[in-house]
Amino acid sequence: MSKVNITEEEASLRRINIFKNRHRQFIYVRKWRKKAYVINKADFRYIGYYQNRIFLVLLVFMVLTILTNTVAPWPILAALASWGISEAAFEFLVVRHYSSTKFPDDIKEIGFVASAMTEDPKIVNIKIVSYFAVALMSGITAFVSKYEGIYLLGMIGIALYGFSQAVFYITVQMKRKKGNV
Numbered sequence: 001m002s003k004v005n006i007t008e009e010e011a012s013l014r015r016i017n018i019f020k021n022r023h024r025q026f027i028y029v030r031k032w033r034k035k036a037y038v039i040n041k042a043d044f045r046y047i048g049y050y051q052n053r054i055f056l057v058l059l060v061f062m063v064l065t066i067l068t069n070t071v072a073p074w075p076i077l078a079a080l081a082s083w084g085i086s087e088a089a090f091e092f093l094v095v096r097h098y099s100s101t102k103f104p105d106d107i108k109e110i111g112f113v114a115s116a117m118t119e120d121p122k123i124v125n126i127k128i129v130s131y132f133a134v135a136l137m138s139g140i141t142a143f144v145s146k147y148e149g150i151y152l153l154g155m156i157g158i159a160l161y162g163f164s165q166a167v168f169y170i171t172v173q174m175k176r177k178k179g180n181v
Helices: 008-015 041-051 053-068 074-097 112-117 121-144 149-178
Strands: 018-020 026-030 035-039 099-101
Touching: 008 018, 008 112, 026 041, 035 041, 041 053, 041 074, 053 074, 053 149, 112 149, 121 149
Parallel strands: none
Antiparallel strands: 018 026, 026 035, 035 099
16 A cells, blocks of 8 residues: 555545546546546535445335334345345446546555555544444443334444444554554
């Protein structure tokens, strides 16, 4: 990974696979498809929506779980269908209008892990502690209090999200200590 200093805006854009090329154009990279597209600032919103599609899937699942009072099979099938529809809609309604460009050589510097590696280690330590504290408190609250139904699932979800983020940032710090910066 190069030691180039980047701004906070560029670091946040790299989390959603957007970076500036040497011509100062914004490039959106789809790593799994090995494609890159030239975009403008107006397209950031659509890409942000696409990056948060998992929350749409969870919302569909939770609403249908409440309405049907069961977990399987309809809420699961509807959540998977909403995921497929969001993927297809992004591909056919948004990406087709972008002009493609050369796939970048420095692909290791793009993505959520790479942008987390560029953050200040002290900030990452603060994030680890805060995510772990939120996860611990919501986990304790979920099981000690008398929450039921969707409230219980929400507290468990917050706890799982906090623990997963804490583990993610711990692995980032471990990679940094091993010298994978």
